[in-house]
Amino acid sequence: MLLEAISSAILGLALAWAAAHRLPHRLPARPLVLSTGVAGALFGAFVMHSALDAGGFLMILVGAAIVSVASLSLLLRPAGRLRRRSATA
Template identity: 50%
Template sequence: MILETLGSVVLGLALSWAALRSLSGRLPSRRAVFGTGALGALFGLYLMHSVLGPGHAAATLIGAVLISAVTVSLLLRPRSRRLGRSAAA
């Protein structure tokens, strides 16, 4: 269980790092993204371990990463739209 916990946190941080590298303009501060990724992975690990039970380490880690990705995606801001001419003008 300890290795699954450490693995899920590392995978959540790696996912957060990848999100910051590719979508840095649409995400809040680095601290918030890394914290959300790690905590999302821990929550995902707990949830998947409760659902699947012991003995499913790979599936549990995959589920933890997926839930971490969902929580990080909730931080995304919409793309900024340029203010141009309105359609009626």
């Protein structure tokens, strides 16, 4: 279980670093992005470990990656300015 936790934390950190490197203009501060990626991966590994009952190391990492990416996607801001048109236009 310790290996699963360390592996999922490293995976979450790598995914968060990649997102922060690729989309710096659409994400908040880097420490928040990195910690969100790690926390999401640890939570995903916990859920998958509970669901699979300690079976399938790769499936646990896949679950950790899915939850990490999902939590990172919640931090994204819109790409451009929102155009608001008035009702009379």
